[in-house]
Amino acid sequence: MQNVTTGRLIVVIMRAVTYDSYANDNSRLKAGDVAEPKLGPSQVLIEVRAAGVNPVDWKIMTGGLDAMMDAVFPVIPGWDVAGVVRALGPDTPEFAPGDEVMAYARKDVVHAGTFAEYVAVAAASVARKPAALDWHQAGGLPLAGMTAQRCLDRLEVGPGDVLLVYGASGGVGSFAVQIGRERGARVIGTASERNHDYLRQLGAEPVAYGEGELDRIRDAAPDGVTAVADFVGGQLDTTLAVLAGNGRHVSVTDNSVEEHGGHWIWVRPDGAKLAELAALAARGALTVEVAETFPLEKAGEAFDASRAGHTRGKLVIVP
Known part of the structure; x- marks a missing residue:
């Protein structure tokens, strides 16, 4: 300067x-x-x-x-x-x-x-x-962590939920996995196979994306998933196929989810909510x-x- x-x-x-x-x-x-x-x-x-x-x-x-x-x-x-x-x-x-x-x-x-x-x-x-x-x-x-946080807030993720995260090894997805686990949910995450060990370290059950993904998700959750967070886009058909009857879903990329009972998420600047993520990091629950x-x-x-x-x-x- x-x-x-x-x-x-x-x-x-x-x-x-x-x-x-x-x-x-x-x-x-x-x-x-x-x-x-x-x-x-x-x-x-x-x-x-x-x-x-x-x-x-x-x-x-x-x-x-x-x-x-x-x-x-x-x-x-x-x-x-x-x-x-x-x-x-x-x-x-x-x-x-x-x-x-x-x-x-x-x-x-x-x-x-x-x-x-x-x-x-x-x-x-x-x-x-x-x-x-x-x-x-x-x-x-901040942006990625708060996006994941807002998605899981909107989904009201908590104990007993089966949370499906698309793009789970990415910047936003990895935070969603950790926050979901912290809130007591079982987390299934899609990612390339080279990132599966990383997802296991975060506490998620990895599923390979690509051809056959729908069947692999059904195998992992035969009774359906109760919450879906889409950080990839283009996943609506799969989401509707695996969502349990009382399931909720959000996307940060696809506003068409709103036509099917889902929510399109845009995170807001909010120091108090960011401080909640800082507290998770301070106690080792968020990396x-x-x-x-x-x-x-x-x-x-x-x-x-x-x-x-x-x-x-x-x-x-x-x-």
Whole structure:
């Protein structure tokens, strides 16, 4: 970070990743100098130590959410952050400079994200980082962890449930497995066979996805499953075939589930709910696997890895 004087105006400069228009590839992504974000009332300025990469980040860059959210270019991508509080906006008594925190930092407008040295975040979205998580793990937890949490909240998963998780070894799915087990459910998770041992370590019963998947799920749960969390998409027919009579189902990718009694889930920024995940991590009930880290200059490589869809665990930007 540096100060640049222009006339009487002093502009504080930081490094960040930006893109200046929508694109279907990484051609508009660049790392460079931008102005540090303004700090409004009830906001905290976080020095970013780690920022999780999520599929929504590159999907936004393609214009995929333009019908829902306005974008102000240049856009700094990123909705996950872990870092240190450096300054407070007016009337922000919850935190102090030096606090180690994390947040799901989605805002109403796509503009000033977390792939940067600093980000301003509403205090209501921020939670304290548990000592049990290092910076990379904390940076990868918020969006994916809270998505899994919200799905299982909506499903009202508890003891006696048989929970089916599609994409169980992925960023969101692995959290759903752990939260489901913590809530007393039996968890069945779909994944490639190379990730089956990993799922067993998390407490799930693995089922190979692909041809024959329906039969394998029926073999694992002959009486049907009571709850389904779809983190893959395109699974509705299988879900309806294996769901018990009183079953519930949600999807984060397929809004057509609402036509069949399911719920389409979008997670909300919520510091109090994130603090619940932090408490699970603090007592060892929730772990975060980090697959790879990238500097700002290699954000495009992180997007490519995310697009490929074969990563186990989280991808993380480290400014």
